């Protein structure tokens with residue numbers, strides 16, 4: 330910065346407008362969250378704690394940042410006369426640019442998307458809002474003005490910043506002189522209306538014992554000391570008055586470092602909320618101290634609800650890495666594979682060096698051991714729920730699968746070592762039940778297989794409804810053979826890795842030829858046809874179709890799987906399924922040429938018989954039969970107009 334600028338800057342306060350999403354968020358914060366205002370304290374303490382974590386981490390490489398004051402702590406002070414509540418930390422602090430950027434915009438993509446989704450709804454459900462942290466802005470639930478004074482560690486005394494806003498449209502920033510590193514967030518509490526019920530009065534946040542109570546409830550697990558001024562009884566004034574001495578309010582032992590028996594369920598739940606910003610209680614958690622070659626503590630939670638950014642693979646991993654209680658990063662993908670990105674928690678290693686770099690994280694054997702250990706724990710939690718004797722636990726698993734099943738499926742390609750465990754956790758929709766909720770496991774399927782049935786049959790489609798109406802299922806339905814209906818986008822990809830279960834191959838009903846001859850079924854004998862007599866007729870029929878369809882098909886054959894429909898499309902054994910070809914096209918992957926389908930026809934069907942009987946319209950009929958087979962499986966016609974023309978010609982005839 331030039332001298333000219335630095336002498337000018339302190340005098341001018343600049344006004345900035347909040348980003349539109351922040352304005353919207355502020356509106357919500359001040360209008361809708363009225364019922365649980367207490368959380369503002371937890372949010373601000375959490376920010377202060379993060380700021381100290383960041384400083385501690387940066388100071389590993391640059392100890393001068395500590396400026397001789399390495400006792401990081403958070404202080405809460407009240408001034409009843411001025412009606413202010415101040416949350417101070419001696420953490421990393423903010424520069425003027427930081428303040429404009431961080432306290433004027435919303436950086437988290439999930440929150441931003443959420444705000445956009447809410448649109449103009451002024452009164453959304455408070456539980457919904459509770460799902461994500463409103464962070465700093467929650468201060469405006471209780472304050473009609475917030476002043477933030479800060480100086481970034483390592484910057485000069487004259488380079489502090491004051492940020493002020495009344496939480497409507499704008500804020501101002503100016504440069505100030507500030508000797509102390511770190512941040513003071515000063516809340517100018519709103520005045521209560523006379524008719525505010527006692528328990529809702531904002532005044533309560535000026536009372537020391539209320540604050541102590543809230544810190545105990547929401548922030549006890551924060552690993553830094555949270556201090557308030559000691560009070561002394563003043564007989565003359567007959568009230569408590571603050572002294573100059575500070576006392577520690579919380580236990581300041583990071584929750585995961587305590588022994589399990591000292592932690593209540595409520596504390597685990599509260600910690601989860603703080604860690605994840607998710608207002609829904611988690612489904613399960615696991616807390617272990619692992620000893621042996623690699624020593625670490627893990628506290629891992631399985632959430633009940635998917636966050637908005639679940640599909641954003643760029644999102645930070647959900648597990649925070651600490652080394653000997655020092656926060657290192659919340660961006661360590663190497664700790665958890667991508668297919669478990671929904672897991673939230675903390676891993677605290679006793680072995681890694683404090684200045685561990687990103688590259689080291691990727692290569693370290695310790696990290697690999699931690700990762701393997703954590704994956705095992707998560708899969709065990711899921712197995713416990715899925716295989717529990719208790720219906721409530723199994724319901725929890727079903728809920729989990731509904732939220733995260735499609736993500737877990739990515740594991741088949743990502744985690745070869747655990748493929749079998751993942752296969753047991755898989756749930757699918759099935760022709761065996763009417764429910765479109767995936768609740769059939771491969772083990773259930775195998776236990777119901779018919780005598781002589783060799784494969785586990787499935788079909789992929791866009792929706793269960795389309796899958797259920799597929800002509801390819803007809804023969805399976807008739808013979809009472811169960812078929813799994815796989816309708817997640819990731820399924821085709823997953824099936825590239827999942828070839829068998831319990832020694833039984835997985836086989837698509839829409840691929841290759843079906844051979845159900847060995848499956849025991851009552852109708853089979855009666856169905857045996859005089860094959861020799863039919864084969865000549867069939868040959869002619871097939872030739873007709875081939876001549877009409879030319880390049881559109883790879884082959885035409887008599888179907889073994891159709892009962893009621895005239896025709897269906899199937900892939901060759903090694904060809905790409907038409908469903909996958911469509912998915913790739915939707916994803917803009919046109920360069921993958923779809924392999925041409927095989928048309929299977931049902932010679933017993935009246936339309937197919939007409940192709941033989943009505944030579945004049947045989948071509949049109951064959952084309953229409955093909956197009957309809959494509960439509961029936963949710964495909965799109967290349968030339969819909971030609972299809973309509975042909976159908977009309979046939980109808981008019």
Ligand SMILES: Nc1ncnc2c1ncn2[C@@H]1O[C@H](COP(=O)(O)OP(=O)(O)OP(=O)(O)O)[C@@H](O)[C@H]1O
Pocket residue numbers: 372376377380418420421422423431432437461462463464465466512606
């Ligand atoms: N006490 C503080 N010291 C330093 N920086 C702070 C402090 N409080 C807030 N900030 C900065 O402002 C940013 C925005 O804070 P805010 O609480 O809105 O969101 P967040 O902390 O990123 O997310 P969330 O609170 O939902 O976890 C923070 O990311 C941080 O960069």
